[in-house]
Amino acid sequence: MQDKYQPIDINATGAEAARTAFGNQVAYCAKAGAPITARICAAVGQLLDRGEGGQLLDTVRGWTGAPLADALPLRLAGGLHALHLSGAEPALAAIYDDQPGADDVAIIAAAIHNHEAALLPWLDGPPQTNEAGRSANFIAAMPWLAEQGLPPRFECLEIGSSAGINLMLDRYHYDLGGVQVGPVPGAMAFRPDWQGNPPPDRAIKIASTKGCDVAPVDLTDPAQALRLKAYIWPEHTVRFERMAAAIAEAGRSPPDLVRMNAADFVEAQLARPQAPGTTRVLMHSIVWQYVPADQQARVTAAMEAAGARATPDRPLAWIALEANRTVHLHELVVRLWPDDGEPVMLARAHPHGASIDWRV
Incomplete structure (x- = not known):
């Protein structure tokens, strides 16, 4: 996964723009002191790379808007974090507790496939980033x-x-x-x-x-x-x-x-x-x-x-x-x-x- 931003038009669309948006989010999170969120986005990026199936990941690949401008990675990261906070997917604790050696890709793949119906609505609107x-x-x-x-x-x-x-x-x-x-x-x-x-x-x-x-x-x-x-x-x-x-x-x-x-x-x-x-x-x-x-x-x-x-x-x-x-x-x-x-x-x-x- 990239450790620096790739130049990208914020309004770019298409599958490659979606993939680059996740990579840029990893770089952004690493710079902002957010290694756990970086792990989440990196794992999703690897799933996109290997062609992992399912309605949610297909929606991400076929995103009709601009993935970077729409903060698509953070929409999905929010949904996954909600699964962890609610206790709906206990395996996510290995990532959210920042445990080394965890198979992040396998954990995120299972969470997405087990809770696809719950995660899909998180893609419908922009993140609420009130701070x-x-x-x-x-x-x-x-x-x-x-x-x-x-x-x-x-x-x-x-x-x-x-x-x-x-x-x-x-x-x-x-x-x-x-x-x-x-x-x-x-x-x-x-x-x-x-x-x-x-x-x-x-x-x-x-x-x-x-x-x-x-x-x-x-x-x-x-x-x-x-x-x-x-x-x-x-x-x-x-x-x-x-x-x-x-x-x-x-x-x-x-x-x-x-x-x-x-x-x-x-x-x-x-x-x-x-x-x-x-x-x-x-x-x-x-x-x-x-x-x-x-x-x-x-x-x-x-x-x-x-x-x-x-x-x-x-x-x-x-x-x-x-x-x-x-x-x-x-x-x-x-x-x-x-x-x-x-x-x-x-x-x-x-x-x-x-x-x-x-x-x-």
């Missing part, structure tokens, strides 16, 4: 926006909210290179490994949060919570602790989350009156690749049209933590209006919030 640690990026960007002269009172709109964990970002505490933000101790506390200068030490206020998802997850439903846990890479135990904290917090007061696609949501929210002295912010993390191209165009057009109407007392900002697939790193990028709306890269960051390399 509370990403909220540190959103919060770090807000004092920077205030430093540029935007009102430090923020109305936050999020697309691809999944379970709405990042919609509760005002309930968490953050240590951002020594700059303290949020309640103490907070429902969760984040202290990413910080590189570079700290963000501006400016007080901010979250006036409101509202988000959307095409398939929102109710954290108070144990079955839905299990699905969300299945998408957490098993190596990252702290993320399971955060998920438990988020479930408890949602039980106290659920996030404001609606079932809607990104474009419809952004257009509707931007059409609403904006309070004076408030910065309206669109934010999202590790979701843009899952938004269909036509919706990406509509969101961008709506934001730029609203930006043209923005005023110093009613400004608009766009905060995105997304993958730069040219350099294979994740970047925190902002746009703001009534400024020129040109993208500014504030940081490069770990996709799960472990580190932030501040660049401004």
